[in-house]
Amino acid sequence: MFTFTTIRLLKTTGFAAWSLGLIASCLAQDNWPTRPIKLIVPFQAGSSTDVAARVVASKMTSLLGQTLVIENKIGASGFIGAEFVSKAPNDGYTILWGTTSSQIIGPIINGNNSYDPVKDFAPIGLIAFSPYILVTSAKNNIKNLKDLIELAKSKPKEVTYASAGNTSVGNLSAQLLSQSAKISLSHIPYKSSAQSVTDTMTGIVNMQFSSISPVLTHLKTGSLRALAITSKSRISIFPDLPTVSESGYPGYEALLWMGLFTPHGINHATLEKISSALKSTLNDPEVLKTLQSQGLQPTSIYKDDLAMFVKSEISKWSQVIKSAGIQGD
Numbered sequence: 046m047f048t049f050t051t052i053r054l055l056k057t058t059g060f061a062a063w064s065l066g067l068i069a070s071c072l073a074q075d076n077w078p079t080r081p082i083k084l085i086v087p088f089q090a091g092s093s094t095d096v097a098a099r100v101v102a103s104k105m106t107s108l109l110g111q112t113l114v115i116e117n118k119i120g121a122s123g124f125i126g127a128e129f130v131s132k133a134p135n136d137g138y139t140i141l142w143g144t145t146s147s148q149i150i151g152p153i154i155n156g157n158n159s160y161d162p163v164k165d166f167a168p169i170g171l172i173a174f175s176p177y178i179l180v181t182s183a184k185n186n187i188k189n190l191k192d193l194i195e196l197a198k199s200k201p202k203e204v205t206y207a208s209a210g211n212t213s214v215g216n217l218s219a220q221l222l223s224q225s226a227k228i229s230l231s232h233i234p235y236k237s238s239a240q241s242v243t244d245t246m247t248g249i250v251n252m253q254f255s256s257i258s259p260v261l262t263h264l265k266t267g268s269l270r271a272l273a274i275t276s277k278s279r280i281s282i283f284p285d286l287p288t289v290s291e292s293g294y295p296g297y298e299a300l301l302w303m304g305l306f307t308p309h310g311i312n313h314a315t316l317e318k319i320s321s322a323l324k325s326t327l328n329d330p331e332v333l334k335t336l337q338s339q340g341l342q343p344t345s346i347y348k349d350d351l352a353m354f355v356k357s358e359i360s361k362w363s364q365v366i367k368s369a370g371i372q373g374d
Contacts (some may be wrong), residue, residue: 084264087126123147131160176276218254257340
């Protein structure tokens with residue numbers, strides 16, 4: 046522990062300036078946080094990712110005693126927001142709400158990135174998984190995944206699917222299915238999820254792997270038909286919906302995941318404080334209930350385990366992307 050006596054002694058040495066700087070730094074880290082914290086969400090306000098971030102940020106704010114201020118830095122499937130955080134000071138006051146797109150798919154596809162998803166970030170914790178739902182128009186005769194595969198095999202490259210672009214999880218989900226089932230599908234990228242859902246409902250495109258939130262109402266009204274879920278096991282809000290894996294493609298899994306990351310080199314004590322607040326947040330019944338109502342599956346993977354998970358995801362999707370020959374938007 047530092048005392049004023051220690052400081053007076055240090056002043057008598059040639060290392061005074063360095064020592065006092067070190068002391069100030071340590072004291073600042075011990076007192077963290079002393080001001081609001083930026084939570085960078087690299088997707089638009091109102092998106093399912095943004096809504097989940099606000100739920101978590103609200104609880105962490107009460108636990109840390111400082112406001113987590115959400116800044117939506119959108120563009121390039123999360124690349125712009127992630128790049129911003131990778132270059133921010135590693136003092137704990139800038140945190141990234143990272144996803145599969147920003148930490149895995151974008152860096153793989155874009156190649157020469159200005160950030161490295163492994164080396165430039167300190168993982169804090171994984172928050173939740175969001176499986177995707179394979180949907181089609183309720184107006185057609187495709188009743189299940191088997192019907193879809195048979196149609197695709199009878200009409201190579203004629204079955205179309207919508208997605209938010211090459212770097213989206215929706216596109217990669219379709220590519221993984223194509224490789225697993227040995228079919229050829231045609232990709233139709235959209236800039237708006239609202240438009241892609243509308244075109245799927247009307248039959249302009251045949252299918253779409255969608256996150257749950259944008260299609261939930263249409264599934265309830267019967268405008269869309271759900272064919273399968275991309276998680277390894279069924280989810281509570283759709284208990285009767287089979288997984289792709291159990292529909293004939295064992296091992297298939299494609300998930301959008303969300304987690305917290307901070308710039309590499311952050312002080313260990315500060316990282317522990319953030320991680321502890323996140324753990325408490327994800328143990329809160331109301332937070333869990335809210336996340337689950339959005340079709341999210343809360344999880345608990347922290348720091349070193351999250352780092353290993355990120356590396357495994359990079360390996361998995363690199364193979365899919367290479368086999369499909371996918372390039373950036």
